Amino acid sequence: MPEFIDDSTFGTHFETFERTAWRLEARRGYASDRQSAHWARWKAGEDVGHDPSSAWRENIQRRTTAGKRIERIRLVEDPPTEGQLFLLAPAPSNETAGEDMRNMWCADANRLGGPTVDFWLFGDQPRPGAPLRRC
Template sequence: MPDLIPFADITHHFADFAHTAFRLETRRAYASDRTSPNRSKFERGERFTFNPDSPWHQQVRASTNEGKRFERVRLVDDPPTEGQRFLLATGVGNVAAGEDIRNMWRSDAERLNLPDEDFWLFDSRILVSFVIDEDDVTLGVHVTEDPAAVVRACQARDAAWHYAVTTAEFQTAVTSAM
């Protein structure tokens, strides 16, 4: 297993990839979302806006304007957890920036034997696997170009992408997310 490194050490991949950056999100919540400035508004049921000039949205726009793709599949419980509902609500800003975010029910992912850990896959050749603790805190990541590990991630990506639906379509099935 590759060494555990800080997530900050791999962020250059978001600018350096040539074609696709794919994320599989499997968690029921993420600690980082609990500190989002929009979280308290979400919890109170208030509408909130998105910052189109955030560094993430700027990066996504710049990359997609170059013809690169940011793709993401999120697994969602039925009923969705509060953390998943928050991601559905905030995902609208990411989609507006150019990400193609899709969602699928966790039960469907289990039937497909999708992995239950988060990862980023860059250009179908670099796999960044997250290590997340029981409090939903990212402890670091493992980076590998091992062909067998990358092929497994590509297979998971392809299966998830095939069965997942767009954020807009999924939100109609989960009215409590907005």
């Protein structure tokens, strides 16, 4: 049975998950991004795709080095919104740290009837008897 995580403990799951952390990112942008110094640097034309290490990327590297998986699928408009372009910009740094990031056109997700809200799934235990494989 899935466990729903409340806001007060959400962040701890990135440190304690046992197997996988998987994200669907469906929004066209985030207000919190527009208020960040990172956004201002990106808007000024700086390359934010190869930034020095951050706490997020250091955690990704620790977890993936330990054999865990952190994966993300980002739904992207065609053409991408300004917020999505910003989200795509630092992807090289996250991928270098070990996060498996994929993009999917929103039109394809809509055609397939996929979800349209952001969420994280933390997979800590395989189903009994289920084979462990990647598609």
